[in-house]
Amino acid sequence: MSTHLNQAALEQLFINARSHSAWQARPVGDDIVQQLFELMKMAPTSANCSPARLVFVRSEAAKAKLRPCLAEGNVEKTMSAPLTVIIAMDMRFYEHLPRLFPHADARSWFEGNDAAIEATAMRNSTLQGGYLMLAARALGLDCGPMSGFDSAAVDAAFFPEGHVKSNFLVNLGYGDASKLFPRSPRFDFADVCQIL
Template identity: 45%
Template structure:
């Protein structure tokens, strides 16, 4: 019917959809504007609500702010990631805590014996899977704060673990540069697979 506007299947605004997904990009250069502790806390306080298996909360975040810490990290990055890691206003190392089950009395209180389920087994696959879910939420949280994220897997994970997680309890997964995008921040947009190439119904 003329003049009728069909309601979108999405329940967020077009602006929010653009901010989080359609117009959001991985930044490769950053402006000098700092990322504040208040912004980081707001990001975490939002993304902590994302679902995980059994409410596992293995994500651990190390904020690399000081020049000394930055100099420890940059040589461990792949060559193509070093300059942007050196210049980003904030860098976060996102890791999985292999002893996530120790937090179950707080995060899974309705099943008091849940912690025992993970005693004596290889917890790393569970930690990696659920921390990776949380990393996805973290990137969306950065975008929701009006910032750009530059997630990178190109680094020496074993060296980063030795340098930043010497207790052996954590496994680094992704390093993320965070800040306002700078000049020439974007590579050309790469295409995505269409719905019919991905989705089947049985």
Template identity: 50%
Template sequence: MNAPEVKELDELRAKAQENHRALHSRINRLSDDAIDLILRNARSHYAWTDRPIADALLHEIYEIMINGPTSMNTLPARFVFVKTPEGKERLAKSLKPQNVPKMMGAPVTAIIAHDLDFWKELPFLFPHDDRRHLFDGKPEYCADTAYRNGTLQGAYFMIAARALGLDVGAMSGFSNAIVDEEFFAGTNLKSNFLCNIGYADETALFQKLPRFAFDQVCSFA
């Protein structure tokens, strides 16, 4: 894809600025209820009802998540939605025993992965300046950028799911090597973490664990 011409780029920038002003004139913050839903009172879940999730809802989560910022718009995250009995059995091979029922009971488990070759898509994703030379032949920098930004996108994914009324439960108690062999063999994709998605069975919840106060972890410079 060719980079936009100067006039076209100026028009695109002006439109983006106009859209931003319009957004903030329409809504300047989320309601307290909305903040409670996505973060403040949200919980990680480990047990699930049998209420199914339509594929259209997974598409909607993606369409929200993909708008979250990443460096140079690299968008390295890749997602595999594991929902069939066969897929669940393959994924179960990688899990610690105590995590198997958590995953098997969820309607969908997302494998959040990242593509180490993300930079090859930069002519499409970052068309106004070719930045591929920053990554070509630099595998450590590629891996660091992909992991950091893919993790960000995984967090956006969880918040988007909660915003649509779903519950989530992220998991790291599994073997990345087994997941990569089972689902990404022959590719440059690497798994990061898993996220169960569904409608929670709240009877499995325990009390919310402590959080740090502002002054314990924040400072000014």
């Protein structure tokens, strides 16, 4: 774990990577989808709780179900994306802790504690969505994360059982760099960081 990634890898993951809204007409195959998950699942979550649940929206039928849930400004870029991932969170994630975290009775930390369940599910599913985007970039894909959608409508359409809730969406594919805006400014270290 002590090897420093080379500059090309850092540029692909962070420095040159952009959020895309326009896409090339290139499909994202099942093999890449599987690889994304296999990489994402290895990254850390608290007590290995792994609350993220993923729906990969690719078919015309699935896109038709997602379309009315989207904010107007997100319709075209999502419908034209080869793949859209619904990053959701299982509010019953703690039921799997005896398997995922057998070192302690972690399930008891959450049973009956709605505030802890909600905070843990949101925090860790968001982390897992971030890991998924880094995995996608590592595999040569571009990402377009967004939160402009009706979460209640997405939940009704894709998670009718009721205990899985949508967190955010990520369009995936091969971006059309000719449609990118200039990169927006970023903070300098001294603006937002302290070393104490």
